[in-house]
Amino acid sequence: MSTDLTLSGVTLRHGARTIIDDLHLIIPSGEILVVTGPSGCGKSTLLRAIAGLRPIDAGSIAADGDPVVGTSRDRAMVFQDDALHPWRTVRRNIDLALTLRGVARKDRRAEAHRWIAEIGLDGFADHLPRELSGGMRQRVQLARGLAGAPRAVLMDEPFGALDAQTRTSMQQLLIRTLDAHPATVVFVTHDIDEAVLLGDRVVVLGNAGEPARAIVPVPHPRTPAADNSAARGAVAAALTAPAGTHSKAIA
Template sequence: MSTDIDIVDATLRHGDRTVVDRLSLSIPAGQILVVTGPSGCGKSTLLRAIAGLRPIDEGTISVGGHRVTGTSGDRAMVFQDDALHPWRTVRRNIALALGLRGVPRGERRAETDRWISEIGLDEFADHLPRELSGGMRQRVQLARGLAGAPRAVLMDEPFGALDAQTRTSMQQLLIRTLHAHPATVVFVTHDVDEAVLLGDRIVVLDHAGAGVRRIVDVPRPRVDSVENRAARDEAAAALVGGDQIREKVPA
């Protein structure tokens, strides 16, 4: 089950420096919103605030109608670094999320094995993270995040460190997994092609404290089409500063 996310006049600061300034944005349940923009514009800071990993300085962030005041099992965070427990096998890393969700011990093995099959790592179930490739570790992290049945998934450049072939494979795995296990997603990336492939909407942030440069709707999400290529060009122009329009984000 997915949920809506509402951001109202959110301001986030690092010390005296404003990183995100009075941002308002509504993300409907089940939508994949991609956030991009130049380095230092506040993408990851915003993601951590939605996750409840850092306080908001002004305004509000609500998930499913409940104001975010800390972390919650309803929100899963997926990082660029896999963040797996190095002493736990693939199976035990995923089973941990099921335990936190309250799945009875007697049911965890079968459900864990289903997740391992979904991510294509049946032969590596008893391997430790150090024995896996980067792409494999990211598969485990994705499964662990979604196995907790979150209603919102927050992804901070999760495929940024992968080679091109592995990255493409992980993008397709994410699409398939979210089709089977729907959630509202906020996905941060620097890659415009990735943004258009995955997103229903793309928010292009300006430099720190300057707000939103443009919001681009993807006409046919997760489908290769001429209309999507036009959306890609629009997002790319905004990202490099070719579009100087500053738009107020609709509520």
């Protein structure tokens, strides 16, 4: 089950400096919304606010109409750094999410192994994170994030540190996994091609304190062979637009 997310007039500050100013967004249940923009524009800050990891300075954020006032297992974070517990094996990292979800102890081992098989890591259940490659660790983090059955998944450049081949593999794994385990997703990336591949819509933020520049719908999301060149061009144009440029289509 996924969730609607509603951002109404959200303002976020670091001290006296405004990072996000008066942002309005409606993210329907089951949508993958990609957020991109210039460095320092507040992408990660926005994600943490939606997760309930930091307070907002003005406006409101709601999940299915309920105010977001703190963290919830209904909203899972997946970071660029894998953030796995280094002393826990692959299985026990995933087991932690199942425990927090309330899965009975007698069922957790089998369910953890189902997730391990789903992410293509059969044979690695008893390995520690330090014994895995970067791509393998990200697979475990993805499984751990989704094993808790969150209604929203907030992903902060999760594939940014991976090589091109591994990144492509992880994008396809994410697509398959979300098809089997639907959730609302807010996905932060600097990569235009990744944004247009994964997102139903792409939000291009402005520089810190500026309005968002554009919201670009993607006609054929998660379809590698489809022609989404117009959407790609619109995202690229918004990213390179002069400071202060914004679209009247923001909604």
